[in-house]
Amino acid sequence: MKMFIDDERFPVYETFVICRSSDEAIKFMEQNGIPEEISFDHDLGGDDTSIKVINWMENALLDGKVEFPENFQYYVHSQNPIGAANIRNKMEGLVAHFKKDKNYPFTIF
Numbered sequence: 001m002k003m004f005i006d007d008e009r010f011p012v013y014e015t016f017v018i019c020r021s022s023d024e025a026i027k028f029m030e031q032n033g034i035p036e037e038i039s040f041d042h043d044l045g046g047d048d049t050s051i052k053v054i055n056w057m058e059n060a061l062l063d064g065k066v067e068f069p070e071n072f073q074y075y076v077h078s079q080n081p082i083g084a085a086n087i088r089n090k091m092e093g094l095v096a097h098f099k100k101d102k103n104y105p106f107t108i109f
Contacts, residue, residue, distance in 0.1 A: 001032060005050050006041035006077070021045070022052035033066050040076040041097070042083025049083065049094075054090045061098045068099050 004016035005025050012019065017035070018023035021044050029035070034057065040050045061067045074091055078084040 001035040001037075002037040003028060003035045004039045005044070006039075007045040007048070008044070008078075009041065011039060022048050022050060022056075025050075025053045026056045029060070031051075031068065034068055034072065036069045036071055037073045037075070039077050040087050042076075042078035042080045042087055050078075051083075051090065052085055054094065055093060056088065058090075058094055061094065068095065072099070 002011075002013075002016040003010040003019055003025060005019045005022075005068055009018050016039065017028060018030055042052075044050060057066070061068075072095070074095075076084045076087045076091075078087065097108075
């Protein structure tokens with residue numbers, strides 16, 4: 001299961017579920033858990049950003065409602081350099097803290 005979060009663009013591969021807003025991405029994870037791969041855009045239209053998704057993930061992980069899949073990977077395809085850096089920083093912290101295998105080689109693009 002792979003998730004592509006972006007309000008405008010499409011993934012290169014058809015194997016990704018496309019979520020056009022943070023609410024849509026959160027609802028998907030509430031029903032299916034954290035996918036094996038997530039590709040993040042930062043700006044999702046208006047005031048919506050993928051940071052809301054990451055904050056939800058953090059709370060859900062803390063509450064034990066979800067966990068990272070064994071081979072979890074994430075990518076940042078945002079063209080917003082500050083937003084992309086914020087996503088990377090938050091995700092690095094989440095993965096470092098919650099991933100069971102601390103030697104986990106997560107992927108960032």
